[in-house]
Amino acid sequence: xxxxxxxxxxxxxxxxxxxxxxxxxxxxxxxxxxxxxxxxxxxxxxxxxxxxxxxxxxxxxxxxxxxxxxxxxxxxxxxxxxxxxxxxxxxxxxxxxxxxxxxxxxxxxxxxxxxxxxxxxxxxxxxxxxxxxxxxxxxxxxxxxxxxxxxxxxxxxxxxxxxxxxxxxxxxxxxxxxxxxxxxxxxxxxxxxxxxxxxxxxxxxxxxxxxxxxxxxxxxxxxxxxxxxxxxxxxxxxxxxxxxxxxxxxxxxxxxxxxxxxxxxxxxxxxxxxxxxxxxxxxxxxxxxxxxxxxxxxxxxxxxxxxxxxxxxxxxxxxxxxxxxxxxx
Amino acid sequence: xxxxxxxxxxxxxxxxxxxxxxxxxxxxxxxxxxxxxxxxxxxxxxxxxxx
Numbered sequence: 011x012x013x014x015x016x017x018x019x020x021x022x023x024x025x026x027x028x029x030x031x032x033x034x035x036x037x038x039x040x041x042x043x044x045x046x047x048x049x050x051x052x053x054x055x056x057x058x059x060x061x062x063x064x065x066x067x068x069x070x071x072x073x074x075x076x077x078x079x080x081x082x083x084x085x086x087x088x089x090x091x092x093x094x095x096x097x098x099x100x101x102x103x104x105x106x107x108x109x110x111x112x113x114x115x116x117x118x119x120x121x122x123x124x125x126x127x128x129x130x131x132x133x134x135x136x137x138x139x140x141x142x143x144x145x146x147x148x149x150x151x152x153x154x155x156x157x158x159x160x161x162x163x164x165x166x167x168x169x170x171x172x173x174x175x176x177x178x179x180x181x182x183x184x185x186x187x188x189x190x191x192x193x194x195x196x197x198x199x200x201x202x203x204x205x206x207x208x209x210x211x212x213x214x215x216x217x218x219x220x221x222x223x224x225x226x227x228x229x230x231x232x233x234x235x236x237x238x239x240x241x242x243x244x245x246x247x248x249x250x251x252x253x254x255x256x257x258x259x260x261x262x263x264x265x266x267x268x269x270x271x272x273x274x275x276x277x278x279x280x281x282x283x284x285x286x287x288x289x290x291x292x293x294x295x296x297x298x299x300x301x302x303x304x305x306x307x308x309x310x311x312x313x314x315x316x317x318x319x320x321x322x323x324x325x326x327x328x329x330x331x332x333x334x335x336x337x338x339x
Numbered sequence: 340x341x342x343x344x345x346x347x348x349x350x351x352x353x354x355x356x357x358x359x360x361x362x363x364x365x366x367x368x369x370x371x372x373x374x375x376x377x378x379x380x381x382x383x384x385x386x387x388x389x390x
């Protein structure tokens with residue numbers, strides 16, 4: 011970030027409510043809401059449904075606030091990237107200071123609301139998550155190291171733990187397991203995107219893995235993380251968190267995830283450092299395997315967590331018998 | 340002393356929509372705090388099951 015006070019390029023007074031909604035990164039918010047909901051529903055504690063709904067709303071608001079603060083800080087690099095240059099701040103519809111105030115205000119409201127609806131342990135953890143995303147990831151890691159999204163991925167992995175904490179007031183091994191799945195899922199997800207948006211990141215000076223270490227190294231690391239997340243994705247079956255449906259879903263979708271990761275390794279995705287396409291899912295020739303993995307990785311997480319939601323949300327969850335699991339090992 | 344200038348129609352419309360959104364947001368917040376307070380009090384008094 012170069013200038014905290016830049017408001018000169020802003021056209022005064024034209025921002026619409028929808029521009030402020032865009033500041034919240036609705037697409038990221040939907041993942042936050044979903045994973046937090048799964049954490050809350052899968053946790054052993056019981057919450058009144060109305061308070062649970064308000065808690066999820068508060069977590070979503072906190073996630074949105076973190077998004078707004080991220081856009082405030084990253085406005086300079088957003089302006090340089092095709093994918094992000096139409097966001098409200100670089101497009102001149104919202105001033106940087108306005109985005110900062112909006113993000114801070116929503117952070118405060120979301121933490122307060124979660125504390126009131128659930129408990130202050132969960133609220134403090136939400137505050138820490140916003141801090142981690144904005145200060146540790148956006149300000150600290152993103153522009154300094156190719157490991158930015160590996161470490162920073164923790165911020166996106168915290169929501170199921172916040173949901174769990176909202177329901178129980180504490181964590182246990184299964185909460186950490188949900189965190190770990192998203193944590194290990196993040197690198198292959200973002201590096202697949204970075205492979206086919208490589209020129210965008212290079213232009214903005216962000217040291218994403220393909221920019222710093224090259225496409226071949228990134229493709230290999232994607233495979234390593236894909237193997238790790240696929241294996242870890244099956245572990246909830248053995249801890250009792252996932253039942254028969256989850257077992258089937260995690261094996262099948264994990265297999266497809268691995269297949270697509272192998273396809274990326276065998277491809278030449280990211281080799282051409284030339285300018286890419288502006289739209290999120292548009293790719294130039296040779297990058298299709300990376301785009302496919304990126305797209306499926308989102309679905310993979312939804313499928314995995316969706317199975318837990320169905321099992322725990324409908325009361326149909328029953329852990330597989332120990333003898334059966336021992337037979338598998 | 341502040342400089343005065345006339346807002347364009349587009350700015351006036353945008354301002355109205357922002358004002359309405361802020362009003363709605365505040366209303367939602369007040370309702371949520373009220374609902375949370377009622378449910379927590381009911382739980383404290385044992386009038387409502389925990390889930």
